[in-house]
Amino acid sequence: MPNFGIPRRAAADFRSESVTVNWRRGLFRVWILISAGWIMGWTIYLxxxxxxxxxxxRGDFIEVPILLFAPPIALWLFGFAAAWAIRGFEIDR
Structure with a gap:
C-alpha cells in the first residue's frame, strides 16, 4: 500500500537540520500589519x-495626520533602536 500523507522522518533528522529565522524580515512584516491596522482603524473612526x-x-484636521502616522513611526523607531541595542551583545569576530 502506498504511503499517502506526511512522510515520516527519524528524530535525528530534525536535530541535525538547523533552522534559520530571518527576524528582520518577520518583524518588519509584523510592523507593517500593525501599522496598517492602526491606520485603517483610525481612518474608519475619523x-x-x-x-x-x-x-x-482647522485644528481637528491638523491632528488627523499626527494621529494616523505618529504611532507607527514611533514603533518603527523603537524597533530600530532595539535592534541596535541587541546587536551590541554580539561577539566581535
Missing part, C-alpha cells in the same frame, strides 16, 4: 466622526 460633524475646526 470618517464616522466627520460624517457626524465632529471634525469642524
Amino acid at each position: 470618517m464616522l466622526e466627520g460624517v457626524q460633524g465632529s471634525l469642524s475646526t
Whole structure:
C-alpha cells in the first residue's frame, strides 16, 4: 500500500537540520500589519466622526495626520533602536 500523507522522518533528522529565522524580515512584516491596522482603524473612526460633524475646526484636521502616522513611526523607531541595542551583545569576530 502506498504511503499517502506526511512522510515520516527519524528524530535525528530534525536535530541535525538547523533552522534559520530571518527576524528582520518577520518583524518588519509584523510592523507593517500593525501599522496598517492602526491606520485603517483610525481612518474608519475619523470618517464616522466627520460624517457626524465632529471634525469642524482647522485644528481637528491638523491632528488627523499626527494621529494616523505618529504611532507607527514611533514603533518603527523603537524597533530600530532595539535592534541596535541587541546587536551590541554580539561577539566581535
